[in-house]
Structures are given as structure tokens and as C-alpha cells.
Amino acid sequence: MPGYQELLRVPGVGRIIAAQLTARFPNGMMSLAVLLHVEQMTGSYGSAGLVLAATSIGQAVAGPVTSRWMGVWGMRRVLTLTTAVCAAAILALAVLALPVAGYMALGLLAGLATPPVQSAVRTIYPKLVTSRQLTPLFSLDASLQEIIWILAPVVITLVAMQVGTVPALLLIVAFLAGGGAWFILCPEVGRVRIPRSRRGFGKVLGRPVVLLATVIGFLLIGACAAVEAGVVATFGHGGLEAGVVLAVFAVGSLAGGLAFGHVPMGPWAMARRMTVVAVGVTATVLSLNFWWLGASLLVAGIGIAPALAVMFAMTSSSVKFSETAEAYGWIGTGQLIGAATGSAVAGFLIDGVGPVGAYWAAAAFAIVGALVAAVFARGFPDLRDRDASPIPDTEPVPTVS
Incomplete structure (x- = not known):
């Protein structure tokens, strides 16, 4: 533990870890919230599964693409655009009554616009700490992300069941906007520049x-x-x-x-x-x-x-x-x-x-x-x-x- 305390005393490390965990918190909420909301709106778990599949396809396609874009247009531009589009898609999914195809389109859009926070922060880490501290920092990051998978499903299930599925989706939008803004405005995100890759995509x-x-x-x-x-x-x-x-x-x-x-x-x-x-x-x-x-x-x-x-x-x-x-x-x-x-x-x-x-x-x-x-x-x-x-x-x- 003393090694981790030393890490967290490095300027900016504690802030960037907390901000990226907050920005990524919706990752542990989205599947459950979408499943419960679409099932409630359509009365079909099968329809909800289709919407989730569309969301997952969007996320899988977007991962390497939006991550590479950060080397072309800069981290803050890509993170701001994707966060705004993703939040808008989830907001529309929450407040609009649509056929299943419409929900699938919004789910796909939300997936495609999932902010590449994970790729961004792991690209930033080598610029924050000494080379000796980098491997422990990756271990700390991998460990702390479990907080997302422990707390987020519990929080979103409680909100969906006790308050409603629309408020649950709005909570995701709030985390996307608030956590995303916190991460994007971190000085470390502005300071690190990813050079444009000279090699082809993939x-x-x-x-x-x-x-x-x-x-x-x-x-x-x-x-x-x-x-x-x-x-x-x-x-x-x-x-x-x-x-x-x-x-x-x-x-x-x-x-x-x-x-x-x-x-x-x-x-x-x-x-x-x-x-x-x-x-x-x-x-x-x-x-x-x-x-x-x-x-x-x-x-x-x-x-x-x-x-x-x-x-x-x-x-x-x-x-x-x-x-x-x-x-x-x-x-x-x-x-x-x-x-x-x-x-x-x-x-x-x-x-x-x-x-x-x-x-x-x-x-x-x-x-x-x-x-x-x-x-x-x-x-x-x-x-x-x-x-x-x-x-x-x-x-x-x-x-x-």
C-alpha cells in the first residue's frame, strides 16, 4: 500500500483517476437501464435485447475508431463531441416513445458515441508518473475500475425500481455530462498531445x-x-x-x-x-x-x-x-x-x-x-x-x- 500512497501523491494522479472513474461510471449502468426501460416500454425482453445488441455493436465499432481520432483532432475535441452525442442519444431514448427500430437506432448511436475515456486515460498515464511507477499505476487503475462494476449496477437498479426507468436513464445522462466534463477539463487531458499515427488504421x-x-x-x-x-x-x-x-x-x-x-x-x-x-x-x-x-x-x-x-x-x-x-x-x-x-x-x-x-x-x-x-x-x-x-x-x- 505505501507504493500506492506514493502514486496518489504525484500531482494530478488522484484527480485524473477520480475523474475518469466518474466519467466511466455510466458503463456499469447502461445495459441494465436500457434493458429495464425498453422492456417496460415494449413489454418484451426480446426487444430490449435487440436494443442492447445494437448498443454493443456501436461500442465495439467505435472503440478503435474514436481512440484513433484523438491523435488527429485532439483528446478534448473527440471526448467533448462523443460525450455530447452519447448523452443526447440516451436522453432521447429516455423521453421519446418509439417503435423498437427507433430504440435500436438510438442505442446504436449511443454505442458509436461512447466516449473513449478508457483509451484516453491509459494514454495519459505514462506522461504523469515516472517509468518506475507506471506498472503499479496500471494495476491500481485495473483494480479501482471494479468500483464501477460493484456500485453502478446496484445504484441504477435501485433508481429504476424505486423511482422509474426514465429517471434511471437521466441519471446516466447526468453522469455522462458531469463526469465527462470533469475529465475533459482536467489539465492533464489538455497537456497531453497524441501524435498522429503514420500507420494505417488497424x-x-x-x-x-x-x-x-x-x-x-x-x-x-x-x-x-x-x-x-x-x-x-x-x-x-x-x-x-x-x-x-x-x-x-x-x-x-x-x-x-x-x-x-x-x-x-x-x-x-x-x-x-x-x-x-x-x-x-x-x-x-x-x-x-x-x-x-x-x-x-x-x-x-x-x-x-x-x-x-x-x-x-x-x-x-x-x-x-x-x-x-x-x-x-x-x-x-x-x-x-x-x-x-x-x-x-x-x-x-x-x-x-x-x-x-x-x-x-x-x-x-x-x-x-x-x-x-x-x-x-x-x-x-x-x-x-x-x-x-x-x-x-x-x-x-x-x-x-
Whole structure:
């Protein structure tokens, strides 16, 4: 913990972390709020699912595109435009009575305009701290984002159920506007300039680390999404047990990230951390007892934030600074597709064999993720003796031996 206290004493670090968490808080609210609102307006969960699918497609497409735009037009311009359009789309979705196609169009627009805050802040971090502090900062960031996934669903569900789905969507608009403005106006956002990338769009995926991080992120988040579907199916939508088990899962990730943030990252770091996730998730198939699931997912959670920290640090160290934002955009897209795929596969298996099917799906995603990380361990750089700073645009990118 002393290392994190030192980090937070660096001018601007505490502010930028708090601002980006607030700006990203709607990410943990939107799916539930849209699902509940559209179902209430149309009387159909199927229609709500279509709107959510359109939103997810928009987010997946936008991630690398809007992230790359920040190197062309600047962070503040892109963040301001996307925040305004996204907030307007959600506001329209809240107050207009439309056919399903209309809701889908607004959902797609909101997804396409999702502000690239995550890519922006992880591009800013190397400019805020010393090279020695960068890897712990990525770990702290990966850990603290669990606050979004612990608190946001609870807050939005309470508002939607107790006050109404329209106020729930308006709360998202308020967070987008307020949190987005706070982040955009941070001095650090104005000071950091991303050079225009000289390479074509998508070329950054040719870097082994970026491709591996995108694929493993897809598998890791796919496993998490399948677990969430399984827990809800096991205990029911209204069960207190489901919320407690998912909170334990997130707390495990928070604790793991804080505990292992200073552990040096070698080429096998990703494989070891994904193995922890795989062991914990695979254990869930042995029993659907509340206490067993809680203990198993606590173990699985311990590996999640550390695995994400490896993705961020090793990506940062392996690409030129002008390519970092787009690289993080592709990784985010992989995670979004993983979440949609994991939920879909788990849903089919729940219908076919019951809740245990979701845990089998989660185990498969996590095991494959650990195997990919192990088989391609040589594709990751060794950060035990160097920092995670991006490569200056004037230097060549080292090749993997």
C-alpha cells in the first residue's frame, strides 16, 4: 500500500483517476437501464435485447475508431463531441416513445458515441508518473475500475425500481455530462498531445502483444460475462444471494489488483494470472451452493485485475506513443465482443442444461485464455528489468525473438 500512497501523491494522479472513474461510471449502468426501460416500454425482453445488441455493436465499432481520432483532432475535441452525442442519444431514448427500430437506432448511436475515456486515460498515464511507477499505476487503475462494476449496477437498479426507468436513464445522462466534463477539463487531458499515427488504421493489431491482449481480453471478459449470467440464473434476478456473490467476485479482483500491483511482469505473467482465473472459475462447476460459489469466485477474481494490468502495461511498452490509444481501443472492442459472446453462450446453455451450463462456458473461456497466454508467452515482453513506457515515435519497434 505505501507504493500506492506514493502514486496518489504525484500531482494530478488522484484527480485524473477520480475523474475518469466518474466519467466511466455510466458503463456499469447502461445495459441494465436500457434493458429495464425498453422492456417496460415494449413489454418484451426480446426487444430490449435487440436494443442492447445494437448498443454493443456501436461500442465495439467505435472503440478503435474514436481512440484513433484523438491523435488527429485532439483528446478534448473527440471526448467533448462523443460525450455530447452519447448523452443526447440516451436522453432521447429516455423521453421519446418509439417503435423498437427507433430504440435500436438510438442505442446504436449511443454505442458509436461512447466516449473513449478508457483509451484516453491509459494514454495519459505514462506522461504523469515516472517509468518506475507506471506498472503499479496500471494495476491500481485495473483494480479501482471494479468500483464501477460493484456500485453502478446496484445504484441504477435501485433508481429504476424505486423511482422509474426514465429517471434511471437521466441519471446516466447526468453522469455522462458531469463526469465527462470533469475529465475533459482536467489539465492533464489538455497537456497531453497524441501524435498522429503514420500507420494505417488497424495496423497496430499486427503487434503481437496488441493482438494477444485483444484475444485474451475477449476470453477473460467472456468468462466473466458467463459467470454473471450463471449467478443470476442460479439465484434469480431478485435474489440477494446473486448480488452478494457477484460483489465477492468483484472484491476478489479489487484485492488481487492491489496486492499484486508491484509484482514484476515477465513473459509468463499473463499465463499465471489467467490460470488463477481458470482454476477459480472451473471450481464453480463442482457445486452451485452459495458458499462454494462465493469462495470459488473470490479465487477467480484475484486473477482478473492483475491480468488486465498485464494487458495495459505490456501493450503500453510494445507500441509507439502515437498508437497507444488505438491499441487500447482494439483491446476494449475485444472485451465488448467477449462480454456479448459469453452472455449469449451462457444463455443458450442455461436454457439447455440449466445454470451449471453457464459455469462450464465460463471455465472453457478461462481455460482457453490461460492456454493462449502460455502457448504464446514469448509474444509478451519481459518487464522485470524495464518499465512500461511507450516507445517514442522516433524509435523503431523491437521485434519479438
